[in-house]
Amino acid sequence: MLRKQSRRLRSRRRVRGHIEELERRALMAASFLNGVEWRSIDGTGNASTDPNNPAFRRGAAETQQIRFGYGTDFPDLFGDAIITDSSTPKSRENPRTISNVIHAQNGSVPDKRLLTDWVFQWGQFITHDVDLTRTGAQFNVLSDDVTVGDFRIKIEDPNDPLYNVNNPYIPFNRSQFDPTTGDNTDVPAPFPPGSFKKNNREVINAITSYIDASMVYGSNDERADALRTFKNGKLLTTAGGKLPSFNTPGLENDNAIGLPADKLFLAGDLRANEQVNLTAVHALFVREHNRLADLIKKNYKTMNDEEIYQMARRIVGAEMQIITYEEYLPAVMGFDHAPDPDGGAYNPATNASITNAFAHAFFRFGHSQISDSTLLVNNAGKVVDNLTIAEAFFNPDFLKNNPGNVDLMMKDWRRRSGRRTTYSWSMGSATRSSALLARAASIWRRSTSIAAATTGYPTTTRCGSCMASRLERFCSR
Numbered sequence: 001m002l003r004k005q006s007r008r009l010r011s012r013r014r015v016r017g018h019i020e021e022l023e024r025r026a027l028m029a030a031s032f033l034n035g036v037e038w039r040s041i042d043g044t045g046n047a048s049t050d051p052n053n054p055a056f057r058r059g060a061a062e063t064q065q066i067r068f069g070y071g072t073d074f075p076d077l078f079g080d081a082i083i084t085d086s087s088t089p090k091s092r093e094n095p096r097t098i099s100n101v102i103h104a105q106n107g108s109v110p111d112k113r114l115l116t117d118w119v120f121q122w123g124q125f126i127t128h129d130v131d132l133t134r135t136g137a138q139f140n141v142l143s144d145d146v147t148v149g150d151f152r153i154k155i156e157d158p159n160d161p162l163y164n165v166n167n168p169y170i171p172f173n174r175s176q177f178d179p180t181t182g183d184n185t186d187v188p189a190p191f192p193p194g195s196f197k198k199n200n201r202e203v204i205n206a207i208t209s210y211i212d213a214s215m216v217y218g219s220n221d222e223r224a225d226a227l228r229t230f231k232n233g234k235l236l237t238t239a240g241g242k243l244p245s246f247n248t249p250g251l252e253n254d255n256a257i258g259l260p261a262d263k264l265f266l267a268g269d270l271r272a273n274e275q276v277n278l279t280a281v282h283a284l285f286v287r288e289h290n291r292l293a294d295l296i297k298k299n300y301k302t303m304n305d306e307e308i309y310q311m312a313r314r315i316v317g318a319e320m321q322i323i324t325y326e327e328y329l330p331a332v333m334g335f336d337h338a339p340d341p342d343g344g345a346y347n348p349a350t351n352a353s354i355t356n357a358f359a360h361a362f363f364r365f366g367h368s369q370i371s372d373s374t375l376l377v378n379n380a381g382k383v384v385d386n387l388t389i390a391e392a393f394f395n396p397d398f399l400k401n402n403p404g405n406v407d408l409m410m411k412d413w414r415r416r417s418g419r420r421t422t423y424s425w426s427m428g429s430a431t432r433s434s435a436l437l438a439r440a441a442s443i444w445r446r447s448t449s450i451a452a453a454t455t456g457y458p459t460t461t462r463c464g465s466c467m468a469s470r471l472e473r474f475c476s477r
């Protein structure tokens with residue numbers, strides 16, 4: 001289809017309500033309730049409902065991430081993905097040196113396309129829907145307890161702000177991997193048929209790979225249950241419904257500064273307290289779930305708790321897909337590059353698991369977009385306070401002490417432009433290559449199983465303010 005025509009169709013589509021459209025495309029789910037299909041919490045049963053079929057667990061929590069490329073794609077031997085240490089082979093440049101050369105900048109660089117802080121905040125939030133890779137020093141150890149490799153990154157420049165003469169290293173842990181992988185045996189390769197590959201170390205995704213709002217509801221039953229009231233389909237809240245509940249059950253939660261477990265919020269994803277802008281989006285979607293639950297209860301009086309919960313959950317999942325595909329991806333990639341959700345349909349043959357490259361390289365581009373502070377803006381548009389990113393880390397009290405801060409922060413994200421950081425690497429020079437953009441789009445399609453046949457990628461990103469202005473959440477205009 002001609003691109004102009006496709007754009008016309010897209011803009012026309014944008015003015016109608018389209019929850020129904022994405023629902024039609026929604027992924028198959030695993031369980032039925034009164035004949036209606038819901039997604040499983042852990043992502044199983046998507047491509048196949050037969051637990052004996054390997055496809056049953058595709059894209060589910062605690063399964064392997066897909067690895068792009070094996071030995072032959074990495075002639076310098078890093079692609080063997082068995083167990084090597086970072087000093088082998090020695091031909092590679094020091095990562096800190098590369099980072100300092102490529103990313104060096106003084107202060108925030110304004111975003112030329114007038115995109116707002118919603119862009120980075122949605123990026124982080126949606127990351128926490130699709131991948132979580134656990135790390136730990138223990139993962140540098142082989143199953144027979146032999147410690148291998150030293151993955152600390154040496155800081156070579158004594159003028160580097162992180163340089164410490166007694167310990168010039170950045171600590172670096174490897175990812176959790178499937179213990180049945182990472183040895184030197186030969187195992188069947190996915191292609192060509194009949195071929196073999198080394199048993200590459202395969203990394204685990206701890207959460208579901210689908211855009212299914214697992215950061216709101218959890219990726220396992222224990223967490224999902226701990227978040228529910230089991231009354232009228234609602235999720236637990238604090239502050240009169242304004243904030244998520246606290247982690248009184250003591251479930252796994254990121255806790256970088258050692259706060260008591262019950263002082264941290266509990267959400268579907270364990271990173272919810274990582275910085276308070278993120279926590280605010282969690283608060284928003286808990287409120288949204290409960291708003292929908294009230295609406296459903298009012299309109300479908302015979303529905304029980306489970307039915308209301310599942311229906312609200314299903315709609316929230318669809319909202320996540322719509323915001324991501326209709327607004328976020330066009331905002332960051334441009335309409336011409338972003339995967340077109342209308343060009344796709346559910347394809348059970350697509351492996352929707354997150355790829356290693358997506359989680360550990362490509363989608364971390366968002367780290368270069370993070371703003372250094374958030375302003376608190378009242379209804380009159382007046383700035384009443386300022387929160388630096390340093391103050392935002394693991395600061396649940398900021399919302400607990402004043403739940404209204406959620407609203408004040410969001411007014412800033414929506415309104416403020418001109419303080420965006422650049423897309424330092426992946427959205428800048430690197431992905432201006434059409435091949436990489438094609439790959440990025442293909443990763444997105446794969447990650448939600450929308451197997452669209454998008455055609456043609458031009459070589460420059462074209463998403464000026466005229467385009468961005470339609471992307472309500474993400475544009476400051």
Ligand code: HEM
Binds near residue numbers: 119134135364369
């Ligand atoms: C203030 C905002 C953010 C903070 C503080 C933050 C912090 C972190 C940290 C500490 C990690 C774990 C690093 C590791 O051990 O490997 C991480 C991982 C990651 N981040 Fe961010 N991040 C932020 C925003 C973003 C944004 C905007 C995006 C994308 C648009 C993003 C994408 C990712 C991805 C894909 C991972 C890997 C997730 C996994 O599979 O474990 N982050 N981030």
